[in-house]
Structures are given as structure tokens and as C-alpha cells.
Amino acid sequence: MLTILVGINDVGDERSTEEFAATYACLLAPLAGTSLILVEPFSLPVSAVIETHRGLIGDADREQWRADLDLKIGGAHARP
Numbered sequence: 001m002l003t004i005l006v007g008i009n010d011v012g013d014e015r016s017t018e019e020f021a022a023t024y025a026c027l028l029a030p031l032a033g034t035s036l037i038l039v040e041p042f043s044l045p046v047s048a049v050i051e052t053h054r055g056l057i058g059d060a061d062r063e064q065w066r067a068d069l070d071l072k073i074g075g076a077h078a079r080p
Helices: 017-031 059-077
Strands: 002-005 036-039 050-052 055-057
Touching: 002 017, 017 036, 017 059
Parallel strands: 002 036
Antiparallel strands: 050 055
16 A cells, blocks of 8 residues: 655646646556555645745735645546
């Protein structure tokens, strides 16, 4: 049995949901026949402004991330 947790590093990048889903499917393809536990990408709610290497991240940024994350979660669910 193998557990896979895809993080949210891909949130906010320029890849489409289709590209994300295709990459995810390629990651899983060699594991056909393996018992898998797939944990969907997630983000914990935060309500403060945070300073990161990308600069300050506030509520507006997180709203955009959430929208993109929801699409990527859909892409993870769409795997064959």
C-alpha cells in the first residue's frame, strides 16, 4: 500500500487543470495494481497576511489560490 499526498506547490502556477491532471495520471500510471491511498491537494485556512519568498500574501491571494486549487482537486479526481 502506498499513500500519495500531492501538495499545493502547483497552485498559482501557469499550468492548466488538464496539464495538472495529465501529470498526476503519469505519476500514478506506473503504480497500476498497487493499493493506493490518494490524499487530494488541500490548503489550511489562514486569515493573516503572511510574508514569504514571493512577498506578502493576503486574503485576495488566497482566494485566487483557492479557486485554482479547486480546479486542481477536480483534475486529481478526473484521473483514469
